[in-house]
Amino acid sequence: MYLAKVVVTLRKSILDPQGKAVHHALGSLNLPAVQDVRIGKLIELKIDAATKADAERVTAEACKKLLANPVMEDFTFSVEKL
Amino acid sequence: MTKPKFGVVAFPGSNCDHDAHYVLQEIMHQDVRFLWHKDSSLDGVDAVVLPGGFSYGDYLRCGAIARFSPIMKEVIAFANDGGMVVGICNGFQILCEAGLLPGALLRNECLTFVCKYIYLRVENAGTAFTSDCRRGDVLSVPIAHGEGNYVADDDTIRALEKNQRILFRYCERDGSITASANPNGSRGNIAGIMNEQGNVMGMMPHPERASDPVLGHTDGQYVFRSLIRSLMEREPFHHQMIEERS
Numbered sequence: 001m002y003l004a005k006v007v008v009t010l011r012k013s014i015l016d017p018q019g020k021a022v023h024h025a026l027g028s029l030n031l032p033a034v035q036d037v038r039i040g041k042l043i044e045l046k047i048d049a050a051t052k053a054d055a056e057r058v059t060a061e062a063c064k065k066l067l068a069n070p071v072m073e074d075f076t077f078s079v080e081k082l
Numbered sequence: 083m084t085k086p087k088f089g090v091v092a093f094p095g096s097n098c099d100h101d102a103h104y105v106l107q108e109i110m111h112q113d114v115r116f117l118w119h120k121d122s123s124l125d126g127v128d129a130v131v132l133p134g135g136f137s138y139g140d141y142l143r144c145g146a147i148a149r150f151s152p153i154m155k156e157v158i159a160f161a162n163d164g165g166m167v168v169g170i171c172n173g174f175q176i177l178c179e180a181g182l183l184p185g186a187l188l189r190n191e192c193l194t195f196v197c198k199y200i201y202l203r204v205e206n207a208g209t210a211f212t213s214d215c216r217r218g219d220v221l222s223v224p225i226a227h228g229e230g231n232y233v234a235d236d237d238t239i240r241a242l243e244k245n246q247r248i249l250f251r252y253c254e255r256d257g258s259i260t261a262s263a264n265p266n267g268s269r270g271n272i273a274g275i276m277n278e279q280g281n282v283m284g285m286m287p288h289p290e291r292a293s294d295p296v297l298g299h300t301d302g303q304y305v306f307r308s309l310i311r312s313l314m315e316r317e318p319f320h321h322q323m324i325e326e327r328s
Binding site: 010013014015017018021066067069071072 | 142143146147150178179184185186188189190191192193231233234235267
């Protein structure tokens with residue numbers, strides 16, 4: 001069994017109004033060092049696969065077909081053995 | 083000429099399906115039926131409406147899960163065959179997720195859910211969805227969404243503009259397109275677009291909520307009247323197409 005951790009983020013060219021609002025709030029918490037905030041999603045998949053490469057293939061397919069929308073999002077993932 | 087048949091798809095979480103059904107049946111006097119998300123047939127309808135709401139709780143992304151429901155396989159095939167499909171609000175989001183329309187709908191720039199009447203300028207009156215309008219007409223129709231911020235890359239926007247596939251833009255009462263008339267941050271104030279073939283249209287505003295005279299606004303009827311007329315006119319063509327294939 002493998003655990004895939006998928007991180008989905010808005011593409012750089014897309015304005016992230018949520019991130020902007022959080023950035024603004026952090027500024028008022030006296031954390032001006034924070035220069036930018038982008039908000040994304042963490043999705044964990046438990047995958048029954050024979051090898052790590054198989055689990056990675058399944059994860060990539062899940063990302064491309066459903067977990068991320070390429071119009072507005074990018075994704076990265078890591079896979080570890082459970 | 084027989085009346086065109088409409089199908090309104092109900093997904094779990096749709097909440098404007100009954101409004102759309104009511105307007106088509108009681109106000110526009112059309113033959114309408116509900117199509118359940120698990121159905122695998124469109125029941126011979128001539129046009130499909132994907133209604134507003136929060137299909138599958140808007141989980142993951144608005145429309146992302148609805149796009150894989152059994153009925154959508156049929157809707158996609160129907161659209162690719164030239165069938166008329168209208169997506170309103172969540173229906174627009176589903177059409178984008180399904181790849182039947184370009185672009186995507188993001189969280190409103192203001193981050194809040196916006197529910198109010200807005201003005202729409204008709205950008206192209208030569209389509210199946212707007213033929214009852216004139217170019218430049220200003221319609222008063224409500225919006226109600228948290229994710230209606232239309233985005234697409236530059237090439238897509240250029241193609242939409244060049245082929246006059248932008249049907250509606252958010253505008254001021256006098257029809258001018260301004261930043262303050264943009265309720266959600268959409269690129270170019272875009273509120274509604276259609277596909278290249280002109281048979282699939284998505285819009286964030288709710289024409290079905292502005293069609294019953296009892297509610298005080300009837301501008302939404304323009305969209306339904308246009309659609310009904312185009313269905314009446316294209317029926318022979320559509321049937322011929324089906325005969326040729328069989």
